[in-house]
Amino acid sequence: MQGGREGTGVELGVKMASTTNLDRTEHAPTTPGRLAAVRKQMFIDFCTALEAHGIPYVILAGHRDYPERIASDVDFMVCERDFARLPAILNTPECVSGAQIVQVLEHEISARYFVLARQEGERIAYLHPDSAANYRLDARLWLRSESVLATRRRSPAGFWIPSAAVEFEYYLFKRVEKECVEERHLEQLRALFDEDASGCRESLQRMFPAELVQEVSCAIARMDVAWFRTRRESLAGCLSRNLPRESMPGRMSSRLQESRRIFRRVINPSGFIVAILGPDGSGKTTVIEHLEKEFASAFRGVRRFHLRPHFGRTAGGTTVRDPHAQEPRGRLASCLKIGMFAADYWSSWLRHVMPSKIRSTLIVFDRYYHDLLVDQRRYRLPARFTLARWLSPLIPQPDLWLVLDAPAENLVARKGEISLDAARSLTAAYAALAHRLPNAVIIDSGTSVDQTLQAAVRAVRERLGIRAQSTLRRLL
DSSP: OOOSOOOOHHHHHHHHHTTOOOOOOTTOOOOHHHHHHHHHHHHHHHHHHHHHTTOOOEEOSOOTTTTTOOOSOEEEEOOHHHHHHHHHHHTSTTTSTTOEEEEEEEEETTEEEEEEEEEETTEEEEEOEEEESSEEETTEEEEOHHHHHTTOEEOTTSSEEOOHHHHHHHHHHHHHHTTOOOHHHHHHHHHHHHHOHHHHHHHHHHHSOHHHHHHHHHHHHTTOHHHHHHTHHHHHHHHHHHSOOOOHHHHHHHHHHHHHHHHHHHHSOSOEEEEEEOOTTSOHHHHHHHHHHHHGGGSSEEEEEESBOGGGOSSOOOOOSSTTSSOOOOHHHHHHHHHHHHHHHHHHIIIIIHHHHHTTEEEEEESOTTHHHHOTTTTTOOTTOOHHHHHGGGSOOOSEEEEEEOOHHHHHHHTOSSOHHHHHHHHHHHHHHHHHSTTEEEEETTSOHHHHHHHHHHHHHHHHHHHHHHHHHHHO
């Protein structure tokens, strides 16, 4: 059925923002509650911006606790004409106050996933709008945006949602297609079925053969997770066979667009590679663990390497104690070591690192090849050994270097394994290296931990924002 009178963005914003208080002080701690409040306001701003630009939309599913609690992606649908307008609209500073796009993912030919990030101290509040126009699966058209938008209605919180039957069909399809139906999913499906039993039954008849319709509806009614688990593959197969195919020209066009989308994903991978450099005691482990935690929500996965990729092995690297105590290797052994490093980087880059980057993975290096240029004694290279420097331009480069800089006195106090003079020499050498490297940012780790983490998060967020701008320009 058609929803009620369409309100303006201002009306929507006032209605939903009335319970949100984002007043803050300069030194307020960044608590989980604070992040939840920021995310709530981001969602309100997002919905208000869509209405202000005259874009009819629906939040497809999972919105029962919105905007108070937004635990996952915000799946929404617009018409195809408005789908093309979304990158420009979401990219405006006034769309979601204080936030910027840090990730854009084309995961289907008519679906784009955006990640909006707003930094709060050393933490980040995220909103993940996942947009769709017409929904396709394996070149089969499943839902048309026009028919979905025609059923839209206001939720009690003021944003737009589809009819119960449409939401039921969408949500059940997604769970069966992912072959993952849990109790919390069945709770939502049963509530939707109770709201519009006849409409949901019609949806089941479109999705499954007649002999399965009653079984599925009964399994939902009795919250039978085991029934769905034992039949997950057969149900997914039924969906694939039951969906209506597009016309031959439509399927050919879809396949061509899909090939182009995959090509764009390969040549412009959505993963990100960051290398953390700095002497022992500068706080690399703390920074790395924090960056992995804060940016995991912007990627499909996180992967860490120590110094080098170790030919793709998950475990690699050992803790080095008293790194300057051992005698340097001979020149032949050092040449073989450098050669092994170069082979490892290139082999692993082609077989492991770049494929992970294409799959939208955050890849973090704890140290990197270029450590060999700064601290030759640590890696037992002989004095005035220049092979490592000659080969450094040929080593694959990360997207961002973070070089941690702390006073030499702090390094000695934290580790105590090197002399003050050696610590001063290393600090100066890392700073000089940072000025030579492209895309390098020096992070002052001699301040408080919170300030160090805040600076590191800002550096990564800003670099992701710059890259996202480039992606958005290609889409406009």
